[in-house]
Amino acid sequence: MLSKNKIKFINSLKKKKYRSEKGLFIAEGFKLVQELLEEGAEATLICATSQWLEHNPSHARAKIIEQIEVTEQELGKISSFKTPQQVLGIFAISGGLSEADDLAGQLSLVLDRINDPGNLGTIVRLADWFGIENIICSTDTVDLYNPKTVQSTMGSIARVKVAYRELAEFLEPWSRHPGFDIYGCFLEGENLYTAPLQNKGIIVMGSESHGISRELWPYINQQLYIPAFTRGKATTAESLNVSMATGIVCSEFRRRQWVSANHSK
Amino acid sequence: MLSKNKIKFINSLKKKKYRSEKGLFIAEGFKLVQELLEEGAEATLICATSQWLEHNPSHARAKIIEQIEVTEQELGKISSFKTPQQVLGIFAISGGLSEADDLAGQLSLVLDRINDPGNLGTIVRLADWFGIENIICSTDTVDLYNPKTVQSTMGSIARVKVAYRELAEFLEPWSRHPGFDIYGCFLEGENLYTAPLQNKGIIVMGSESHGISRELWPYINQQLYIPAFTRGKATTAESLNVSMATGIVCSEFRRRQWVSANHSK
Numbered sequence: 001m002l003s004k005n006k007i008k009f010i011n012s013l014k015k016k017k018y019r020s021e022k023g024l025f026i027a028e029g030f031k032l033v034q035e036l037l038e039e040g041a042e043a044t045l046i047c048a049t050s051q052w053l054e055h056n057p058s059h060a061r062a063k064i065i066e067q068i069e070v071t072e073q074e075l076g077k078i079s080s081f082k083t084p085q086q087v088l089g090i091f092a093i094s095g096g097l098s099e100a101d102d103l104a105g106q107l108s109l110v111l112d113r114i115n116d117p118g119n120l121g122t123i124v125r126l127a128d129w130f131g132i133e134n135i136i137c138s139t140d141t142v143d144l145y146n147p148k149t150v151q152s153t154m155g156s157i158a159r160v161k162v163a164y165r166e167l168a169e170f171l172e173p174w175s176r177h178p179g180f181d182i183y184g185c186f187l188e189g190e191n192l193y194t195a196p197l198q199n200k201g202i203i204v205m206g207s208e209s210h211g212i213s214r215e216l217w218p219y220i221n222q223q224l225y226i227p228a229f230t231r232g233k234a235t236t237a238e239s240l241n242v243s244m245a246t247g248i249v250c251s252e253f254r255r256r257q258w259v260s261a262n263h264s265k
Numbered sequence: 266m267l268s269k270n271k272i273k274f275i276n277s278l279k280k281k282k283y284r285s286e287k288g289l290f291i292a293e294g295f296k297l298v299q300e301l302l303e304e305g306a307e308a309t310l311i312c313a314t315s316q317w318l319e320h321n322p323s324h325a326r327a328k329i330i331e332q333i334e335v336t337e338q339e340l341g342k343i344s345s346f347k348t349p350q351q352v353l354g355i356f357a358i359s360g361g362l363s364e365a366d367d368l369a370g371q372l373s374l375v376l377d378r379i380n381d382p383g384n385l386g387t388i389v390r391l392a393d394w395f396g397i398e399n400i401i402c403s404t405d406t407v408d409l410y411n412p413k414t415v416q417s418t419m420g421s422i423a424r425v426k427v428a429y430r431e432l433a434e435f436l437e438p439w440s441r442h443p444g445f446d447i448y449g450c451f452l453e454g455e456n457l458y459t460a461p462l463q464n465k466g467i468i469v470m471g472s473e474s475h476g477i478s479r480e481l482w483p484y485i486n487q488q489l490y491i492p493a494f495t496r497g498k499a500t501t502a503e504s505l506n507v508s509m510a511t512g513i514v515c516s517e518f519r520r521r522q523w524v525s526a527n528h529s530k
Contacts, residue, residue, distance in 0.1 A: 122506055122509065125502050126502070126505060126506075126509060128501055128502040129494070129501060129505055130494050131493070131495055155502070155503075156502045159502075191523075193520040193524065194523075194527075226394075226516070227523065228395070228396070229395050229519050230396055236393055236396070236424070237391070237393040237394040237419065237420070237421045237424075238419070240390070240394055241387055241391075244391060244509065247505070247513055248512055248513060248516045251491070251513045251516065252520070254494050255458040258492065259459075262459075
């Protein structure tokens with residue numbers, strides 16, 4: 001059974017302030033909780049219906065500190081869903097990027113001022129798909145542990161590391177790293193489809209409304225844009241959604257890598 | 266001033282039943298209404314604040330049947346937004362695909378059972394970006410004129426034609442059209458990056474949860490998939506969001522077209 005205190009504690013984690021204070025976040029639903037447990041995330045608390053507990057008696061790598069059986073009705077008191085889905089877990093916020101992470105040989109994403117939780121979640125999901133391990137966000141980007149973002153990562157939050165940094169400070173040393181490129185996606189620049197792209201580097205994406213902050217421009221050595229196809233129409237969509245643009249850019253980087261790996265065989 | 270009857274009439278259009286009956290839909294906000302008017306869409310009614318009316322006294326191609334000046338407070342009574350944005354318009358639903366439209370020389374999209382209004386809106390927007398003029402949806406795909414979908418097209422609803430059809434019936438004659446391919450996006454098939462792609466044809470996208478309906482498979486002559494990059498991880502994201510996958514596939518079709526046009530010069 002869930003005590004009043006537990007309910008209060010869980011609901012407090014819907015606010016960023018308390019999440020940061022406690023270093024904890026909420027994940028809900030069968031699939032998401034399962035993926036987090038399978039990836040070895042530490043669950044401070046699992047609140048689950050008897051149905052879930054029966055079908056998930058043990059998890060090979062699961063670290064569950066406390067587990068409480070709850071009724072559907074109790075779950076409703078802590079869930080953000082209209083229809084709660086069997087299980088809600090409280091997990092420890094992991095550190096994101098650590099000093100030991102060497103980005104030099106890989107492709108990473110930098111997000112500047114992304115405000116929409118759904119967009120951030122979608123970007124985490126596609127980074128997972130395209131094998132991008134690290135995302136570095138500006139400090140004013142929406143919180144990864146916002147319940148809406150957590151849900152929209154569809155479990156990829158368990159596999160992609162997300163850190164928050166002062167971006168100018170973060171990018172400056174990488175901009176001096178030999179043979180390492182910092183790409184930025186703009187509305188003008190080099191055509192993504194023909195620009196030279198390496199299979200390592202940093203891709204900077206800005207917000208839809210403001211683009212990439214001017215203070216970051218000096219660190220970007222390749223401006224890319226995604227060409228629109230007008231078919232003779234006078235006007236076309238003004239822009240693409242930022243998560244869409246990120247997906248298209250990442251796909252093109254990985255396509256090049258795929259093609260060059262298969263040509264050099 | 267807005268009469269009670271007008272308010273009731275406008276709010277009734279938030280339901281699909283009444284939209285279909287009247288052949289009308291709601292578009293809100295400065296940018297969206299402006300784009301619709303500029304593209305020549307017929308506005309049965311424009312409800313706007315004095316601020317909007319002052320700055321938009323005439324539209325070169327605008328067909329506005331009735332125009333009412335309203336207060337911010339009145340706008341609040343008909344708006345779907347928390348903060349109404351100066352103007353709300355009632356527009357005539359256009360016919361979508363007509364018999365006269367010849368798809369043979371172009372690239373078109375077919376959407377099977379897309380339930381999420383935001384996904385449909387995002388797909389309309391990217392179709393606009395990539396110069397795809399026609400989208401044909403299964404009859405059980407979410408309504409294009411749902412206010413949420415209309416808003417998420419970001420104005421592209423004015424430029425892309427969307428029709429609802431029985432898809433098997435629609436695809437069957439195209440599957441017999443010489444030199445014309447019907448592509449389908451699956452989790453398995455030919456690698457998108459290396460599969461032969463033409464700059465004309467039909468791309469079929471299915472829902473995230475159910476994929477493309479089995480009854481449509483016989484009409485698809487090229488199964489495509491977007492390769493994931495695991496970097497040695499055991500698991501990766503299970504899938505991409507359907508609008509994301511559509512964007513990546515359309516981008517690759519247009520990239521090929523771009524490259525072949527520039528090689529043949």
